[in-house]
Amino acid sequence: MGTDAQHEPPQSSSSDSSDAGAQTDGRMVSESDDRSHSESVALESRDLDVYYGDDQALRSIDMKIPEGQVTALIGPSGCGKSTFLRSINRMNDLIDVARVDGDLYFQGKNVYDDDVDPVALRRKIGMVFQKPNPFPKSIRDNVAYGLRVQGKDDGDVDEKVRTALERAALLEEVEDQLDSSGLDLSGGQQQRLCIARAIAPDPEVILMDEPASALDPVATSKIEDLIEDLSKEYTVVIVTHNMQQAARISDKTAVFLTGGELVEFDDTNKIFENPEHDRVEDYITGKFG
Numbered sequence: 273m274g275t276d277a278q279h280e281p282p283q284s285s286s287s288d289s290s291d292a293g294a295q296t297d298g299r300m301v302s303e304s305d306d307r308s309h310s311e312s313v314a315l316e317s318r319d320l321d322v323y324y325g326d327d328q329a330l331r332s333i334d335m336k337i338p339e340g341q342v343t344a345l346i347g348p349s350g351c352g353k354s355t356f357l358r359s360i361n362r363m364n365d366l367i368d369v370a371r372v373d374g375d376l377y378f379q380g381k382n383v384y385d386d387d388v389d390p391v392a393l394r395r396k397i398g399m400v401f402q403k404p405n406p407f408p409k410s411i412r413d414n415v416a417y418g419l420r421v422q423g424k425d426d427g428d429v430d431e432k433v434r435t436a437l438e439r440a441a442l443l444e445e446v447e448d449q450l451d452s453s454g455l456d457l458s459g460g461q462q463q464r465l466c467i468a469r470a471i472a473p474d475p476e477v478i479l480m481d482e483p484a485s486a487l488d489p490v491a492t493s494k495i496e497d498l499i500e501d502l503s504k505e506y507t508v509v510i511v512t513h514n515m516q517q518a519a520r521i522s523d524k525t526a527v528f529l530t531g532g533e534l535v536e537f538d539d540t541n542k543i544f545e546n547p548e549h550d551r552v553e554d555y556i557t558g559k560f561g
């Protein structure tokens with residue numbers, strides 16, 4: 273990372289919620305938008321490129337992801353949505369051929385700086401995957417695992433496990449079976465268990481890669497309600513193939529198109545009702561993708 277003015281780190285996203293009407297994403301935030309009152313930046317990518325070997329998957333991505341909101345990443349298959357999501361908490365580090373250029377700021381710090389510990393980073397930026405992947409352990413131990421890896425498993429583990437299950441809208445359904453295997457739950461319950469595991473260590477950000485795509489409509493609807501709830505406490509970034517889902521649950525939408533380009537990023541209503549780019553309109557209206 274350079275030290276010139278162009279590469280000055282952004283101000284850390286404080287919890288200051290007093291700057292309603294402040295400039296964000298180059299636009300004035302309307303005071304009439306309820307959620308904009310607390311719109312500070314949680315994550316910011318600058319000129320982010322990602323390569324797999326010689327193939328470039330993302331091209332010069334600049335994006336400011338607001339704190340305490342749901343940001344949806346949409347676009348056709350292979351356009352780089354998951355790659356971008358994984359670059360936020362350095363999951364791409366686990367792919368041998370992946371290489372990242374550019375900056376990704378979280379709390380005012382470039383997560384690609386040499387002194388950042390990716391494991392510690394992932395405790396603050398949790399992740400939920402497409403396929404529910406509970407451990408072959410009890411429900412309690414699945415959630416407690418999230419605490420254990422953060423060394424927060426002292427004292428009131430049970431209380432913390434219950435709190436996480438409650439936040440994940442699962443407690444009521446599993447209260448009497450905390451010692452049963454997580455694998456015995458339905459797909460939708462397993463996904464909420466994975467969400468409970470991700471939020472147990474109290475992260476700041478939750479990344480979700482198509483978290484409902486393997487679920488039936490009822491389970492999907494529960495996950496969508498949960499995501500909206502979670503955004504009251506966490507910043508949520510979600511990859512989805514389902515445009516109706518993006519329109520229903522997100523505050524901001526980023527549209528990636530083939531070639532790994534971020535074509536448009538704006539309020540979800542604007543993207544779906546009046547996008548700036550014809551290519552985005554074509555995608556939204558199903559002309560391709």
Ligand SMILES: Nc1ncnc2c1ncn2[C@@H]1O[C@H](COP(=O)(O)OP(=O)(O)OP(=O)(O)O)[C@@H](O)[C@H]1O
Pocket residue numbers: 324329347348349350351352353354355356367369513
């Ligand atoms: N582990 C990998 N090794 C090599 N190339 C990869 C790897 N993961 C992704 N790619 C390539 O990077 C590009 C972007 O993939 P990515 O999975 O990020 O897209 P996506 O928009 O999430 O796609 P989908 O909607 O199908 O999941 C694709 O061309 C893909 O083939």
